[in-house]
Amino acid sequence: MDHVQHIPVLLEEVRHYIHAESGGVYVDGTLGHGGHTEAMLNDSAPDGVVVGIELDSRNMEIANKRLQSFGDRVLFVQGSYSDLARHLDDLGIEKVDGILLDVGFSSSHVDDPTRGFSFMNEGPLDMRYDFDQELTAAEVVNSWSEAQLAEAFLLYGEEKQAPKIARLIVQRRREKIFRTTTDLSETIASAIGRRGRIHPATRVFQALRIVVNDELGSLKAVLPQAESVLKEGGRLCVISFHSLEDRIVKKFLRRSSDLQVVTKKPVTPTEEEQKTNPRARSAKFRVAIKQKSNDNQEQKKT
Numbered sequence: 001m002d003h004v005q006h007i008p009v010l011l012e013e014v015r016h017y018i019h020a021e022s023g024g025v026y027v028d029g030t031l032g033h034g035g036h037t038e039a040m041l042n043d044s045a046p047d048g049v050v051v052g053i054e055l056d057s058r059n060m061e062i063a064n065k066r067l068q069s070f071g072d073r074v075l076f077v078q079g080s081y082s083d084l085a086r087h088l089d090d091l092g093i094e095k096v097d098g099i100l101l102d103v104g105f106s107s108s109h110v111d112d113p114t115r116g117f118s119f120m121n122e123g124p125l126d127m128r129y130d131f132d133q134e135l136t137a138a139e140v141v142n143s144w145s146e147a148q149l150a151e152a153f154l155l156y157g158e159e160k161q162a163p164k165i166a167r168l169i170v171q172r173r174r175e176k177i178f179r180t181t182t183d184l185s186e187t188i189a190s191a192i193g194r195r196g197r198i199h200p201a202t203r204v205f206q207a208l209r210i211v212v213n214d215e216l217g218s219l220k221a222v223l224p225q226a227e228s229v230l231k232e233g234g235r236l237c238v239i240s241f242h243s244l245e246d247r248i249v250k251k252f253l254r255r256s257s258d259l260q261v262v263t264k265k266p267v268t269p270t271e272e273e274q275k276t277n278p279r280a281r282s283a284k285f286r287v288a289i290k291q292k293s294n295d296n297q298e299q300k301k302t
């Protein structure tokens with residue numbers, strides 16, 4: 001194996017809530033290295049089916065190798081979960097029993113400096129999950145206006161010093177455009193200095209990743225599609241990793257009249273899991289069940 005395998009987050013909790021069973025059809029909208037899908041396939045043996053959607057062709061290849069033994073019980077789709085309904089339509093699948101979204105990046109994205117996600121290791125300013133996409137982090141950093149950059153850093157990075165960082169980036173790029181991750185992270189560090197435990201570039205890198213991959217837009221797009229393709233009694237399971245994502249999920253679930261939330265508070269990883277997999281620390285897991293139409297009518301009346 002020439003890659004570090006992504007450790008699936010909240011694996012037992014996902015297995016419990018998605019409750020994959022023989023005969024069921026499930027969607028893993030963020031296939032990654034296939035950890036959660038493998039568990040769903042095992043739990044739904046002998047004939048459950050999992051549709052695995054993944055934007056990143058390299059991760060898709062890793063998952064494909066890992067899941068070979070399941071044969072045609074796993075259907076691979078290279079694309080975005082934001083097109084969930086179309087992907088299912090293309091496969092001739094009308095309704096599904098469960099949908100998992102474990103959003104964001106995988107270990108291989110941050111561990112591979114050539115992908116440009118990590119400010120700790122030198123690499124190109126890339127940050128795309130989808131190699132076919134044109135927009136890269138370098139394009140954003142070198143061409144967006146100072147106001148656009150400041151807004152993105154504030155909105156998606158919740159970076160209080162966004163205007164100062166944006167100003168310095170625009171000044172610096174007049175002399176030399178940004179090409180590498182460390183070039184950008186050093187410029188940010190020189191703009192705002194070191195504060196506390198987190199690296200000064202953390203929030204800006206998060207903002208760039210969200211912008212480049214339109215992460216919040218994709219999440220907003222998939223939720224209503226998930227709601228409508230679920231069978232009655234089907235489960236929607238979403239793991240998110242920062243408050244911006246969790247807020248979108250929470251709001252959507254609260255407003256939906258078809259989905260009944262079963263996790264009053266989000267499920268979070270045990271201390272044990274946080275110790276063994278530090279990436280799991282910020283995970284928040286929310287689950288909702290599609291109501292029977294009668295239940296909906298009852299609820300609307302009350």
Ligand SMILES: C[S@@+](CC[C@H](N)C(=O)[O-])C[C@H]1O[C@@H](n2cnc3c(N)ncnc32)[C@H](O)[C@@H]1O
Binds near residue numbers: 006009054079
């Ligand atoms: C946290 S990882 C999932 C890990 C997976 N659950 C496992 O056990 O290996 C998230 C994955 O979603 C992919 N991804 C991100 N945005 C996506 C999108 N809009 N559509 C499909 N896949 C996406 C990323 O490339 C990454 O591989």
